[in-house]
Amino acid sequence: MTCHQCERTAAGICRFCGRALCPDHFKTRPFIMAAMPGKNGSISVLPVEDALHCGICHPHDDFVELPPPAAAT
Ligand SMILES: [Zn+2]
Numbered sequence: 001m002t003c004h005q006c007e008r009t010a011a012g013i014c015r016f017c018g019r020a021l022c023p024d025h026f027k028t029r030p031f032i033m034a035a036m037p038g039k040n041g042s043i044s045v046l047p048v049e050d051a052l053h054c055g056i057c058h059p060h061d062d063f064v065e066l067p068p069p070a071a072a073t
């Protein structure tokens, strides 16, 4: 497997989009491993501070609310 940005052997995978990256090209950014309802309607999250990031994709910083799944009939 080679780096998405050059021909070198990849050393890691972007946590967000799955691109393979060599040490020269990967960056890091916080990644939320898990989230759960907290007290008083807040949300508690379990972040990883330095997850691998390719620097190309653009993860949302906040949760995106999805519509509820259609009810099965
Ligand atoms: Zn590279």
Ligand SMILES: [Zn+2]
Binding pocket: 014, 015, 016, 017, 018, 019, 053, 054, 055, 056, 057
């Ligand atoms: Zn990425």
